[in-house]
Amino acid sequence: MTDPVLATHGLTKSFGAVQASRDISLSLQPGEIHAVIGPNGAGKSTLISQICGGLAPDAGQVHFLGEDVTALPTRKRARMGLARTFQISALAMEDTVLQNVTLGALGARGGPLGLLRDALNNQDLRDKAMGALQRVGLAGQASTITAELSHGQRRQLEVSIALTLNPRAFIMDEPMAGMGTEGSHRLTAFLDELRHEAPILLVEHDMDAVFALADRLSVLVYGEIIATGTVEEIRNNPQVRAAYLGETA
Numbered sequence: 001m002t003d004p005v006l007a008t009h010g011l012t013k014s015f016g017a018v019q020a021s022r023d024i025s026l027s028l029q030p031g032e033i034h035a036v037i038g039p040n041g042a043g044k045s046t047l048i049s050q051i052c053g054g055l056a057p058d059a060g061q062v063h064f065l066g067e068d069v070t071a072l073p074t075r076k077r078a079r080m081g082l083a084r085t086f087q088i089s090a091l092a093m094e095d096t097v098l099q100n101v102t103l104g105a106l107g108a109r110g111g112p113l114g115l116l117r118d119a120l121n122n123q124d125l126r127d128k129a130m131g132a133l134q135r136v137g138l139a140g141q142a143s144t145i146t147a148e149l150s151h152g153q154r155r156q157l158e159v160s161i162a163l164t165l166n167p168r169a170f171i172m173d174e175p176m177a178g179m180g181t182e183g184s185h186r187l188t189a190f191l192d193e194l195r196h197e198a199p200i201l202l203v204e205h206d207m208d209a210v211f212a213l214a215d216r217l218s219v220l221v222y223g224e225i226i227a228t229g230t231v232e233e234i235r236n237n238p239q240v241r242a243a244y245l246g247e248t249a
């Protein structure tokens, strides 16, 4: 097996008496979509926060690109190319699509945020932003006010911002949330292509999308990974069916 792009080793995190992560070890291979599924409160957000640097684990490590990044702040992990897209959108709704991506690209460069107006007029940054918009198919909406985008287009916009980071791995927190059936289908096709840019750790409740996309799934229940495997293996795992999938699989 090739070296994983991202791996956790024995991540453990408690909040008082609640063990939100119990000895979680998982990996993300090049080109792979690895989905993490589990019921509400299973510990998915806690896991993502530890991977991205928002929460420090009580024990365990996070390795990214072969480096132990457990002690690095979120910002440094992001600069290394750990690109998170958010469950709750952090887009500036009153700004144009291009402005949102340009500001994202500026953040990636670590430039002074006090010079926003300069940044928006900086040709290099604008070119980089337009390039990212082209890759997600949003170049035609560059001058659109972000609030006017559909849910699916907002997700594409978030990904285009992430693309300006030169991502080496995507961490996606419920990208299908709030999408209609058609939007989910389109986003599914989009993510299927995006995996070639960088592998995706996908936390998602939409099982149709998960089953269509995931090379591997890990099932999280009460802070613990009870199974990791292919879609077929997970669908047929009696423990998973009992704990989570029920009859929907």
Ligand SMILES: Nc1ncnc2c1ncn2[C@@H]1O[C@H](COP(=O)(O)OP(=O)(O)OP(=O)(O)O)[C@@H](O)[C@H]1O
Pocket (backbone or CB within 6 Å): 015, 018, 019, 020, 038, 039, 040, 041, 042, 043, 044, 045, 046, 047
């Ligand atoms: N900051 C916190 N303080 C105390 N308890 C917390 C905190 N964050 C999470 N928890 C608890 O840890 C457990 C896991 O929560 P987490 O939000 O990670 O689950 P989740 O799988 O992301 O849930 P959902 O699918 O509903 O978003 C829950 O019991 C939750 O109440």
